[in-house]
Amino acid sequence: MQGILRIESASKSFQAPEGGVIRALDNVSLTVAHNEFLTLLGPSGCGKTTLLRAVSGFEDLDGGEIYIDGQPVSDQPAHKRPVNTVFQRYALFPHLSVQRNVAYSLEVRGVAKAEIRQRVGSMLELVGLAGMGARKIGQLSGGQQQRVALARSLVARPKILLLDEPLSALDKNLRHKMQQELKTLQHELGISFIFVTHDQEEALVMSDRIAVLNGGNIQQLDAPEELYRRPANEFVARFIGESNLLDATVVSVAGTRCDVVLTDGTVIRDCPVNGLKRGDPAKVLIRPENLLADLGQSGSDERAGHEISGTVSESFFAGTDYRLVLSCQGLPPVRASLRAGPGTSHHTIGEQTSLFVPHDAVHLIPGNGVPA
Ligand SMILES: Nc1ncnc2c1ncn2[C@@H]1O[C@H](COP(=O)(O)OP(=O)(O)O)[C@@H](O)[C@H]1O
Ligand SMILES: [Mg+2]
Structure with a gap:
């Protein structure tokens, strides 16, 4: 599979503040297909965020290579990569309107005003916030803020959207609703999503495939049903279901x-x-x-x-x-x-x-x- 993203033998270690070395990524290889919803699932500290940061360009690997659309990206700075990230703490600009929050990345790139207005408008419509462009961030609910964060990441038309536990701050009902919306959105957009969660149920209902990580290693990468029915090892069997x-x-x-x-x-x-x-x-x-x-x-x-x-x-x-x-x-x-x-x-x-x-x-x- 050529795929939109190929990670080859990625490794990354950190110096632990207490001394010693943490192998956050230990020889991770993975290919993400075009238009795929792929989830990284694993306990806290297993390397999920480090892997996303390496893809987005916020973290350099010690070894291995990442290819986006067939091109190696190690030498590409974060802002040049066709990738965007939605974080758990979405870090919106509280003093700016919804409209300006979403427009920000396009303004920085010097996109023409008329085009910005058009793209922001259609993005807000896509995430169900049409008509709310003038509101301040503080005038929105948690779920609405999450949608602004999504719109802000998608407006630049990334080829891959990375989502680092974007739903874990939401309450249960809203989380279920957003799970469905994200899935639908991914289908409509036709781009690849790499979604991070430590919640196995969330991973099962949303994903085309799930990579189960532990200790910086991929334990198994498969479709949800296969993982559930035929786990490759005891860790996967215990972690899921x-x-x-x-x-x-x-x-x-x-x-x-x-x-x-x-x-x-x-x-x-x-x-x-x-x-x-x-x-x-x-x-x-x-x-x-x-x-x-x-x-x-x-x-x-x-x-x-x-x-x-x-x-x-x-x-x-x-x-x-x-x-x-x-x-x-x-x-x-x-x-x-x-x-x-x-x-x-x-x-x-x-x-x-x-x-x-x-x-x-x-x-x-x-x-x-x-x-x-
Ligand atoms: N900048 C850093 N300095 C030292 N250790 C780090 C740093 N970033 C991550 N780590 C460690 O690397 C491991 C993987 O972290 P992370 O990728 O954030 O895990 P996850 O997102 O799966 O919870 C953890 O043990 C974490 O403490
Ligand atoms: Mg994390």
Whole structure:
């Protein structure tokens, strides 16, 4: 993929004020497609802002190269790059009107007045602020200020828009609304967005692809569903969604399927093999919502090898589902989220029960769980 942006082996270290060296970016490579909504997701301190700053030209790399539209940009200063950034603290000019805030970058470049008026007008319309151009920043709500920041970044027609946690200062309802608006806006504009968040749900609903970062490394870069269903390692499995991760060993392989044995001796049959061989250690990932309630046929032949049994140690009703925790000897507690519909009911604490593990509910992560 040629892409609008290509990052090749980017590395960046900082001298820690306390002494020692922080590897903020450790050999990061990544390509962003034209018109793609790509998210950088990871915990605080994993290198997201450093990567954006390197793309925008505010930070020099120690090693590696960045290409925008096929051209290396290391020697290009920030203001020459066809890139713009929206920050969490949007740093608008409080004493200037909405109109002037958005117009500012065009004025600095000496764009003709009539063109500025036209471009600012259509930008304000695009972000839903038509008619508010004369207001001062202090006369706007948080969401409206966020839109001004967007309009200000987009008016210069960047090829790539970088967004560094732009929604984290907003309350939940407004954040959900802005998520949808940003997504729609990106489609309409047809430019690439690189969006930074530490919120996995936000990343899932907004992105074409997500790069999960930890410790300056890309752990996995994939479409949201792929990341969720087939995480490459334990870090990704734990960071995105809820997970049961159980230690296991592969006991037999037949084609693309295999059987594994858990630490309590339970055998789970017919798992997708994921490149594993007999005797290999693995982590069994089962999402709580993929476990099904016991249908009262425990012990029947076709269910053998597809069940986990134990004692209910926690049980509560959460509206759309019943959540329960199963304590099983020799296993960590197993969490289940059972859809609350006809046929499901509350489990009592202390009750013995089995949870059914459907065929493709299992994903095997190679290795025995040294967290990445
Ligand atoms: N100017 C700097 N000086 C020293 N350390 C820095 C500097 N900028 C970032 N870091 C460190 O680099 C790491 C990555 O930071 P950052 O990219 O801001 O993470 P994120 O945006 O994912 O929270 C962190 O450990 C941070 O403390
Ligand atoms: Mg940051």
